[in-house]
Amino acid sequence: MKKNFFIIFVYIFFIQFFINHSYTVEPEEMLKNQEQELRARKISKNIRCMVCQNQSIDESDAPLAKDLRMLIRNKIIKGQNDTEIYKFLSDRYGDFILLKPPLKSSTLALWFLPIIFFIIGILVIFNHTKKSKKI
Amino acid sequence: MKIQLAKVPVVIFLSILLVFFYLLTIDRNPSKIPSNLLNKNVPYFETKNLIKDEIFISKKEFGKEVILVNFFATWCEPCRNEHRYIKNFATKKKLKIIGINYKDNPNKTKKWLEELGNPYSDIPLDKKGEIAIDWGVYGIPETFIVNSKGIIKYRHVGPVTEKIYKEIDLLINKIE
Numbered sequence A: 001m002k003k004n005f006f007i008i009f010v011y012i013f014f015i016q017f018f019i020n021h022s023y024t025v026e027p028e029e030m031l032k033n034q035e036q037e038l039r040a041r042k043i044s045k046n047i048r049c050m051v052c053q054n055q056s057i058d059e060s061d062a063p064l065a066k067d068l069r070m071l072i073r074n075k076i077i078k079g080q081n082d083t084e085i086y087k088f089l090s091d092r093y094g095d096f097i098l099l100k101p102p103l104k105s106s107t108l109a110l111w112f113l114p115i116i117f118f119i120i121g122i123l124v125i126f127n128h129t130k131k132s133k134k135i
Numbered sequence B: 001m002k003i004q005l006a007k008v009p010v011v012i013f014l015s016i017l018l019v020f021f022y023l024l025t026i027d028r029n030p031s032k033i034p035s036n037l038l039n040k041n042v043p044y045f046e047t048k049n050l051i052k053d054e055i056f057i058s059k060k061e062f063g064k065e066v067i068l069v070n071f072f073a074t075w076c077e078p079c080r081n082e083h084r085y086i087k088n089f090a091t092k093k094k095l096k097i098i099g100i101n102y103k104d105n106p107n108k109t110k111k112w113l114e115e116l117g118n119p120y121s122d123i124p125l126d127k128k129g130e131i132a133i134d135w136g137v138y139g140i141p142e143t144f145i146v147n148s149k150g151i152i153k154y155r156h157v158g159p160v161t162e163k164i165y166k167e168i169d170l171l172i173n174k175i176e
Helices: A002-020 A034-045 A063-077 A082-093 A105-134 B002-025 B077-091 B106-116 B130-134 B162-174
Strands: B067-072 B096-102 B142-146 B152-157
Touching: A034 A063, A034 A082, A063 A082, A063 B130, A105 B002, B067 B077, B077 B096, B077 B106, B077 B162, B096 B130, B142 B162, B152 B162
Parallel strands: B067 B096
Antiparallel strands: B067 B142, B142 B152
């Protein structure tokens, strides 16, 4: 019985694994140059779909996501580098379009608060264990 | 000291809870994103004009007076719903309105305007949606106010409703 559960669990886990890695790039969108296509995919994975907002444009099938995927590929063909492409998009849609927000004065809290919370947590646990040892 | 340190997570937790509660109570739409183009110049573009024979060149049109820019399409139902407000801006407020026709069929647009009325002085065609991307548009209808210096001063994502109509009406008087 336990073994069956384990098999089902592994099965579901793998299905989930592949679902999460599905993408919506259509064949006609793809660039012939493999290296350029990989670059486009990498950039697309870091760009938020403004329509769905919780997906990258690489996963989203919204028309705007497709337009942006095509735009990125056109810019790659024209010889623009990744920084130029990211800048083009964030100039128009703001930093919100980047799934990984840049380190700026306005995002300091976002980047460092988790570390600060983590340190506080460690200190609290450390103090707590010290106290319980004494008892 | 030790007791104080133990209180820290509780205090942090309560303050986070307070912030979340505050954000829940205020009137806001978290999916709306402020425009990155606010207080910036109108993006340059040139394209065909549905109602005039000449090519629409943004540089020539903006920078003379306050202009309302409305991204619309005939296939978009909310655009139909907001159209009466857009018409009011043209007829009652005598505002110049440029309607950017997003990914649409020109013949359908002409019929649509015949049926609903045309409040637009120009209708640049954005067949591929490239102009919309330059304006940071992500969900049509979208409405912008451009001041007489050609700078974007306001943006609204989604249809103009009674509330938004009043909001824009108040703003127009302040924008020069």
